[in-house]
Amino acid sequence: MQKAENSAPKRENLRVIMTPLGSAASNVFYLLNLTFFLAYCTEVLALNVMVVGFLMTAMRLFDGITDPLIASVIDRTETRFGKFRPFLVIGSLVMIVSSLAIYMLSMNIPQSLRLVWIVVWYAIWVLGYTCMTTVNKSVLAIVTKNPKKRPLSGIAGGIYSTVVGALVTILIVPMLNKFGGMSSAKGWAVVITGAVVLHFVLLLGALYAISAADKPENYKDAATKPVEKGVFKKSFALLRQNQPLRMLLIATSTDKLAATMQSAGTVYFYMYAVQNLDLQPLVSGLSTPISLLGAFVAGFVAVKMGCKRASLMGSITNFVLEALLIVFRPFGDSTLLVFIVLMAANAMFRRFSAQNVDPLIAEIIDYHQMKTGEFMPALIGASFTLLDKIISSFGSSLVGIMMGLAGYVSGAQPTTALYVMTIAIFLGAPLLGDLASILSLRRYGITQEDYEKMYHLKSARQEKVSA
Numbered sequence: 240m241q242k243a244e245n246s247a248p249k250r251e252n253l254r255v256i257m258t259p260l261g262s263a264a265s266n267v268f269y270l271l272n273l274t275f276f277l278a279y280c281t282e283v284l285a286l287n288v289m290v291v292g293f294l295m296t297a298m299r300l301f302d303g304i305t306d307p308l309i310a311s312v313i314d315r316t317e318t319r320f321g322k323f324r325p326f327l328v329i330g331s332l333v334m335i336v337s338s339l340a341i342y343m344l345s346m347n348i349p350q351s352l353r354l355v356w357i358v359v360w361y362a363i364w365v366l367g368y369t370c371m372t373t374v375n376k377s378v379l380a381i382v383t384k385n386p387k388k389r390p391l392s393g394i395a396g397g398i399y400s401t402v403v404g405a406l407v408t409i410l411i412v413p414m415l416n417k418f419g420g421m422s423s424a425k426g427w428a429v430v431i432t433g434a435v436v437l438h439f440v441l442l443l444g445a446l447y448a449i450s451a452a453d454k455p456e457n458y459k460d461a462a463t464k465p466v467e468k469g470v471f472k473k474s475f476a477l478l479r480q481n482q483p484l485r486m487l488l489i490a491t492s493t494d495k496l497a498a499t500m501q502s503a504g505t506v507y508f509y510m511y512a513v514q515n516l517d518l519q520p521l522v523s524g525l526s527t528p529i530s531l532l533g534a535f536v537a538g539f540v541a542v543k544m545g546c547k548r549a550s551l552m553g554s555i556t557n558f559v560l561e562a563l564l565i566v567f568r569p570f571g572d573s574t575l576l577v578f579i580v581l582m583a584a585n586a587m588f589r590r591f592s593a594q595n596v597d598p599l600i601a602e603i604i605d606y607h608q609m610k611t612g613e614f615m616p617a618l619i620g621a622s623f624t625l626l627d628k629i630i631s632s633f634g635s636s637l638v639g640i641m642m643g644l645a646g647y648v649s650g651a652q653p654t655t656a657l658y659v660m661t662i663a664i665f666l667g668a669p670l671l672g673d674l675a676s677i678l679s680l681r682r683y684g685i686t687q688e689d690y691e692k693m694y695h696l697k698s699a700r701q702e703k704v705s706a
Contacts, residue, residue, distance in 0.1 A: 250451075251383055251385075251388065252388065252391060253448075254382055254383075254447075254448045254449070254451060254452075255379075255382055255383050255388050255389070255391045255392050255395075255448075256391055256392065256394075256395040256448075257395070257444050257445065257447065257448035258378060258379055258382050258392050258395075258445065258448045258449060259375075259392055259393075259395050259396030259399055259445075259597070260399065260441045260442070260444035260445040260448060261327060261371065261374060261375045261378070261441075261442070261445035261448075261449075262372070262375040262396060262399070262400070262597075263396075263399035263400065263402075263403050263441045263445075264331065264371070264438050264439075264441035264442040264445060265330070265334070265368060265371040265372055265375065265438075266399075266400060266403050266404075267403060267407070267434050267437050267438040267441065268334050268338050268364070268368070268434060268438065269368060270403060270404055270407040270408075271338070271407055271411070271430075271434055272364075274407055274408060274411070275411065276291075276295065276341075277291055277292065277295065278421065279341075279342065279421070279427075280357060282421050282422070283346065283421055283422050284345055284346070284353050284357070285350065285353075286353060286354055286357070290354065291357075292635070294357070294358060294361065296632055296633075296635070296636065298361055298362065298365050299628055299631075299632035300628070300629060300632055301362065301365055302365045302368065302369055302628055303624065303625045303626070303627070303628035303629045303632070304625070305365065305366060305369045306369055306372075306373055306621035306622075306624045306625045306628070307471055307473075307474045307618060307621045307622060307625055309326070309366075309369050309370055309373050309617075309621065310373050310377075310615075310617035310618040310620065310621030310622075311473075311617075311618060313326055313373060313374065313377075313617035314615045314616070314617045314618050317455050318455070319455065320453075321449075321450075321453030321454055321455065322453060322455075322617075323374045323377075323378050323381075323449055323453045323617075324446055324449060324450070324453050326370045326371070326373070326374050327370070327371055327374050327442065327445060327446060328442075328446075329367070329370055330366075330367045330368065330369070330370030330371035330374070331367070331371065331438065331439075331442050332367070333363060333364070333366055333367025333370065334364055334367035334368060334371070334438070335367075335435055335438065336363075337360045337361070337363045337364035337367060338364065338431060338434070338435075339431060339435075340356075340360040340363075341357065341360050341361065341364070342427045342430070342431050343424070343427060343428055343431055345357060345360075346424055372624065373617050373620060373621050373624070374617070375597070376597060376600055376620030376621070376623065376624060377600065377601075377604065377616035377617050377619065377620035377621075378449050378453070378616070379392055379597055379598065379600075379601040380600075380601040380604040380605060380616045381449070381452040381453065381616065382448065382449055382452050383452075384605065384694060385694070386545070386546075386598075386602060386690065386694055387542055389546065389598035389601055389602070390538045390541035390542045390546060390549070390595065390598055391538065391542075392597060392598060393534075393537065393538055393541060393546070393594035393595050393597065393598050394534050394535060394537070394538030394594065396594055396597065397530070397531075397533070397534030397537070397538075397590050397593065397594040398531060398534050399441075400594075401527060401530050401531055401534070403437075405527055406437070410433075411430055414426060414429055414430055414433070415427070415430065473618065473622075474618065474621065474622040474625060475622075477607070477618070477619060477622045478622055478626070481603065481606075481607055481619075482682070482683075482684040483599075483602075483603050483606055483683050483684045483685050484603050484607075484619065484622065484623060486679040486680065486682050486683045486684060487596070487599055487600070487603065487623065487679075487680075487683070488623055488626055488627060489675055489676075489679040490550070490554070490592070490675065490676035490679045490680050491592075491596055491623075491627055491676075492626060492627045492630040492631060493630075493671070493672040493675040493676060494554075494592060494593075494669075494672045494673070494675075494676055495627060495630070495631040495634075496630055496631045496633070496634050496637075496668070496672065497634075497668040497669040497671065497672030497673075498631075498634075498669070498672075499631050499634025499635060500634045500635075500637055500638050500664055500665075500668040501664070501665050501668060501669055502634075503634060503635045503638040503664075504638050504642075504661060504664035504665050505519065505665065506519070507638075507642060507647070507657075507661045507664070507665075508661045508662070508664065508665035508666075510653075510661075511653050511654075511657040511658055511660075511661045512568075512570060512658055512661045512662050512665065513570045513578075514570070514653060515570075518575075521579070522578075522579060522582050522583075525579065525582075525583050526582070526583060526586040529583045529584075529586050529587045530586050530587065530589070530590060532587060533586065533587035533588065533589070533590035533591070534590050534594060536587065536590070536591075537549055537553065537588075537590040537591040537594055537595070538594070540552065540591065541591075541595055541598070546595040546598045546599050546602070547595075547599065547680060547683050547685070549591050549595055550591055550592040550595045550599070550676070550680055551676075551677065551680045551681070552588075552591055553588045553589065553590070553591020553592040554591075554592055554673045554676040554677045554680065555673075555677055556584075556588040556591070557585055557588050557589060557592075557669065557673045558670060558673040558674060558677060560581055560584055560585045560588070561585065561666050561667075561669055561670040561673065562670060563581060564578075564581055564582075564585075564666050565662060565666050565667065565670065568662070569581070592676060600619065600620055600623060602685065602693070603619060603685075604616045604619050604620075605693045605694075606685055606689060606693060607619060609689070609692055609693050638664055641660055641663065641664055642657075642660065642661075642664075644660070645657050645659070645660035645661075647660075
């Protein structure tokens with residue numbers, strides 16, 4: 240009996256650590272599309288690059304719009320298999336089938352019909368992705384109610400994200416080259432088969448992680464008020480009434496917009512500001528192990544200080560690092576080590592905010608239930624991602640506009656305008672994003688008294704009295 244009681248916390252810790260495998264599973268195909276979809280459509284299918292770029296932006300907006308719709312269905316769902324697991328499985332199957340259609344069958348479609356084929360199957364893929372991400376953003380709220388354990392999920396999620404991203408960026412190009420390059424049907428068959436296997440293994444881990452909590456009996460007492468009809472009206476009402484959700488949205492969406500701009504402007508930054516494109520893979524290569532270290536450090540700080548304080552610490556530190564890079568611009572050979580150290584530190588402290596988003600959403604779900612009696616984890620998570628995705632979808636477009644204003648054309652030589660603009664994109668945008676995060680997180684709104692009510696914690700004053 241005692242042994243069973245001792246093993247229960249260990250099993251809960253394991254499930255908390257394995258819960259982000261759901262995000263890792265969906266990220267296999269998300270990162271594949273993010274990295275290779277544009278090149279595949281233009282190089283292999285001979286589609287217009289501007290049309291495909293517009294398609295990707297439009298589908299990102301479509302992705303955000305479908306979030307509350309899928310979330311409303313999830314919150315109303317009760318099956319013998321739970322509320323969340325069916326949507327993980329459905330989303331997975333949809334993503335697999337649509338990815339096969341895009342990367343393995345589209346080469347056989349007549350040229351005149353390829354764009355229609357891609358649009359249809361990409362839209363279907365988005366629906367599957369939405370099913371999985373809506374679950375992934377909200378399911379931690381039922382896996383554990385312990386605020387000290389939720390940061391463990393952030394640590395694990397940071398590691399999974401880094402590893403999956405490294406696999407996608409490191410392995411796919413050599414695999415394609417082995418079978419004849421980007422246009423090789425066999426090469427893409429091998430890539431997609433490998434992606435499906437990896438996705439499926441990660442999905443099984445996620446299903447196991449949430450199986451103990453995702454049961455009908457766990458929801459009967461939670462939903463003390465029904466979810467109202469009018470999905471978008473309810474989503475915007477949540478954002479208007481729930482200050483912690485609103486502040487987290489501001490912090491995260493500005494960070495993601497800045498990260499999108501930074502990613503799109505990376506090559507330009509190293510070409511026109513650093514003026515050493517060969518340095519980019521070196522800095523990126525060093526960022527991977529430093530980011531992994533940051534996942535552990537950020538998790539430790541979140542356990543000790545709370546997820547909100549850890550995120551705020553990361554934003555303040557990165558604001559200072561980016562300010563130093565902008566003011567001193569250590570891009571020359573003599574200051575190369577300083578540049579690398581500052582960039583590596585920036586990558587490490589970025590984990591402080593990036594990996595604490597889902598644990599913060601989980602506590603916002605608990606906060607909303609405490610205040611209103613409504614248990615709607617999926618809709619709260621989706622209300623967050625709705626505007627988050629819409630705002631961040633404009634990052635690449637902003638980079639294009641800013642580079643155009645600086646006079647960029649293909650093969651352009653370095654100029655003062657390009658030097659200033661690429662620094663503004665690569666360092667200035669994250670600086671402003673971190674500033675917005677600092678201001679919003681300071682107004683997060685969940686007090687220590689709220690934490691004590693939600694999680695039945697003893698305050699320092701209560702502990703002193705009881706002692």
